Amino acid sequence: MRYSLMLCACLAASPAMAGIEEALTDHILPGFAGFSTAADALAVTAEADCSPDALRAPWNAAFDAWTEIGDVRMGPSETGALSVSFWPDARGFTPKTLRRLISSEEEVGTDPTAFADVSIAARGLFALEQMLYDADFDDYAPGSYACTLVQTATADLASQAQALEAGWRDGYSAVLRSAGAEGNSAFLSEQEAMTALYTQVLSSLEFTADSRLGRPLGTFERPRPTRAEAWRSGRSLRNVLLYAEAAEEMAMALSDGEMPQTEAAMQRLRDAAEKVSDPSLQDIEDPSARLRVEIVQQNVRALSGYIEQELGVPLGLTAGFNSQDGD
């Protein structure tokens, strides 16, 4: 990987701007460590008992941990995040691929190492959600192929989490810390590294507003509840809040001042979320239920606006391109 090649030149560099170091030590690195621990616990539980009943709690804990750093899409996560969290799945690749693996009992589903080559649609948190919560999949018996597949997918998730943690801790964090130092071709200045981190914060909130909430909201005439993220497990609203809290936390770490308006906006977002009637957003065909979700969406956008004002403007940061810029 490209960034590991730069490592030696970077280590000697002077300490980075406060915000970069704090984003790493206070947020990103503990976030990846936490996800790795949670994913490992899920795999260990699955090894002993593959049943949905046993796995739902540790799966949820792993998903909670993921939301801390799941929207950071740079360095090892640039590509690595996609196989942990493949969503949205507009063409139904996840059920299609799982069905194919199960019906033909493909050997790759029994081997955690080989599983790394499988389509990302059958890997990670969302494939597991389908196995643990979807009526078409969740009635598998102990010892069945599907049971082994779940064990394989959890083991694969644990090794992905470990690789991401190591990639950040032992490699990419040094690239960020040495921004502007000679030999660092990724970040020619500290400002570039700050901009890259700032872009992650705003992209996350944009994705939450436009996709996590915008996809199910659809249009007033035609809402699309089953396009909500993780609706099967009832996590849709929880994810919105957790991802927003993670974005806010990272913004605070990057900032060298207080961010009172941002904090207030986050509180308003929590308050708005509390009024939502169905945490899986499945009742949004009802106009008043829909309105409550729209208010959450507005509050996510407002939070983003205050972060721009309290972090972007004072530090002269403008968000760069993000991976959602396509269509």
Next chain:
Amino acid sequence: MKFATSTALAMLLAAPAFSATDAAGAPDKASVLETYADIALAGYEDSLSTAKALQEAVEALIAEPSEETLAAAREAWLVSRNPYQQTEVFRFGNPIVDDWEGKVNAWPLDEGLIDYVSEEYEGPTDENEYAALNIIATPQATIAGQEVDASEITPELIADTLNEADGIETNVARGYHAIEFLLWGQDLNGTEPGAGERPYTDYATGDDCTGGNCDRRADYLKAATTLLVSDLEEMVAAWGADGEARGAVLEDENAGITAMLTGMGSLSYGEQAGERMRLGLMLNDPEEEHDCFSDNTHNSHFYDGKGIQNVYLGSYTRVDGSTVEGASLSELVAATDLALDDEMKTKLDTTMTALGAIKEAAEGGFAYDQMLAIGDEKGEELIMGGVNGLIDQTRTVERIVGALDLSGVAFEGSDSLDNPDAVFQ
């Protein structure tokens, strides 16, 4: 002295030619934007002329279905793709283009909406009840509770009723990929080589007809091609001397230059590297190929990349071999930061080499489908070479945004990013 006077005169006359350049040798922004608009116009004109050739070839196929007329229509489609792909860079950053683009190049599509598909095709999906509607075989249909009279397949039926039916984006009824499906059919070779194998008899009359409803299929193909031509005419007009898209770009110089850079960065990163190349690779799904029916994906990616390079260098080679060129973004950057201009040019070259390697491998018999296969390391290396090049060049586009004084302008893409005040209203 006579010659001195004439030299002075010559210099005076020549002065306007130099007015586009300031003392440091930098072109002014207006000239750079003129070149940009000229390249857009030429690209859409070339797309239009090759689409008209496609229309003729389609009419010949329908009039006299044969191996030869089908092959000629497919060839005409392939030729028409290359100039069009080079215009994709104009999409992002230019709302007029972006709002229109879905009519001609929407993808991916649930092709079962249009015509027959194999038995392995997933029928109606969670997201799309009409993924297997097959309008060619269904003169009377019900879509989202509405009775639809499809007894005659017309451009209006396709444009107003079928396309994005039920508000679903994958109900793509018009544009290049709908036509591609009608010419090639589904590619049933999975991650093996080979494109779709629709027989010419799908357009035959009487007992020779295969696939059923050949006359309706011919009507569909004809109507979709007619729409493509009229859609492209619209975009040629938009970039003409008094066109709306040209006017929008020239109206505010900093906004115009930002639109150029936004197009380069958004196409490079989110769209091409992310959505089209890396995601397809990671899903190992040949349907995630951009030009999946015709197996033309290697060219599609190559000319997308080429379009990005054209915009930066201010030069486009037309289908007739002539060149449209002028004051360039490259020169503008070089006048501010020579090293940054070099960096951009080098990265664009690196990307084009990587995309060229994919094209060359595909033309040498290693089809793009095969590159997507599970565990195919050579394919992964080729595709990720393109992806990495595109991501890397995006970082330099960001540096250029910072280096040029484009203050007060933000990127397209998000209400909050475009207009921070909007969220407080």
